[in-house]
Amino acid sequence: MTPAxxxxxxxxxxxxxxxxxxxxxxxxxxxxxxxGLADRTPLYVEMAGNQLLVPxxxxxxxxxxFALNHPLTEIYGTFPQDEAMVAxxxxxxxMRLVRQPAWECLATFITSAMKQVPHIRQISFELRRRYxxxxxxxxTTLYTYxxxxxxxxxxxxxxxECKLGFRAKNxxxxxxxxxxxxxxxxxxxxxxxxxxxxxxxxxxxVGEKVANCALLFGFERLRAFPIDVWIERILREIYFRKKRKxxxxxxxxxxxxYFGAYGGYAQQYLFHHARKTWKLSR
DNA sequence: CTCCAGGTTCCGG
DNA sequence: CCGGAACATGGA
Numbered sequence: 624m625t626p627a628x629x630x631x632x633x634x635x636x637x638x639x640x641x642x643x644x645x646x647x648x649x650x651x652x653x654x655x656x657x658x659g660l661a662d663r664t665p666l667y668v669e670m671a672g673n674q675l676l677v678p679x680x681x682x683x684x685x686x687x688x689f690a691l692n693h694p695l696t697e698i699y700g701t702f703p704q705d706e707a708m709v710a711x712x713x714x715x716x717x718m719r720l721v722r723q724p725a726w727e728c729l730a731t732f733i734t735s736a737m738k739q740v741p742h743i744r745q746i747s748f749e750l751r752r753r754y755x756x757x758x759x760x761x762x763t764t765l766y767t768y769x770x771x772x773x774x775x776x777x778x779x780x781x782x783x784e785c786k787l788g789f790r791a792k793n794x795x796x797x798x799x800x801x802x803x804x805x806x807x808x809x810x811x812x813x814x815x816x817x818x819x820x821x822x823x824x825x826x827x828x829v830g831e832k833v834a835n836c837a838l839l840f841g842f843e844r845l846r847a848f849p850i851d852v853w854i855e856r857i858l859r860e861i862y863f864r865k866k867r868k869x870x871x872x873x874x875x876x877x878x879x880x881y882f883g884a885y886g887g888y889a890q891q892y893l894f895h896h897a898r899k900t901w902k903l904s905r
Numbered sequence: 906c907t908c909c910a911g912g913t914t915c916c917g918g
Numbered sequence: 919c920c921g922g923a924a925c926a927t928g929g930a
Contacts, residue, residue: 645911736912742928743911788926793913830913851911870920894911 630674637717661688665760711896728841774798793828
């Protein structure tokens with residue numbers, strides 16, 4: 624049933640936080656840990672002290688996927704040390720931004736527009752179950768995220784059955800453009816942040832925010848700073864308190880510089896902290 | 906029943 | 919460039 628496990632060093636790593644902060648949408652609790660896919664590789668993961676337990680033979684894949692080599696201490700040192708960041712840092716210490724497959728990440732965030740996290744998970748599981756590839760693992764069946772080629776074969780009506788709503792047209796359109804080679808994610812990977820973002824924004828359903836999520840979580844552009852409704856609230860209520868008529872452009876210019884070289888990390892810390900602590904008092 | 910959710914796109918000042 | 923509105927669906 625359960626595969627043989629082996630431990631790998633994982634200092635400064637909070638697995639639960641990393642899986643629960645809204646960057647991944649298909650991992651499931653299992654026993655003392657979680658199961659999920661790192662691209663095509665099924666993993667069971669569990670913390671044991673400063674070690675991460677993973678199936679024998681998947682050590683390198685797990686190390687890479689969970690970005691255990693991101694220099695967290697150095698990253699924290701680049702954060703602005705204001706009150707909000709200090710609080711978010713304390714709350715989220717050990718959270719890592721994992722290395723997601725580019726298409727899986729991009730597609731998932733196309734389907735995330737105006738949806739709550741549980742809905743995004745629901746959509747992800749449904750797309751995987753219908754159009755992904757089954758992978759047997761530890762007595763259960765996991766499903767890979769469907770390729771652009773497979774999704775491009777679907778009709779919009781079929782995708783709507785996955786509760787996508789108006790996002791179905793966008794996901795289908797993006798899958799088709801990528802399948803036809805009109806946009807190449809391999810090429811995007813070779814562009815600088817600005818050009819990469821512009822290229823991604825050519826896809827339907829991909830605007831500034833979704834492109835930045837893809838860059839941050841799928842292309843390891845750790846400076847990318849997605850501004851969603853939560854981050855916008857934080858910026859307006861904390862960093863622009865009492866300021867009149869703060870435009871979206873102004874928020875973007877501020878966040879692009881203020882949070883530094885690892886702005887994406889700062890963003891995710893602020894995002895998760897606010898979501899977990901503000902929600903209770905509303 | 907009403908409101909809103911990890912937005913994008915289009916349209917009129 | 920900026921603010922509004924439409925767009926689907928489900929949970930609170």
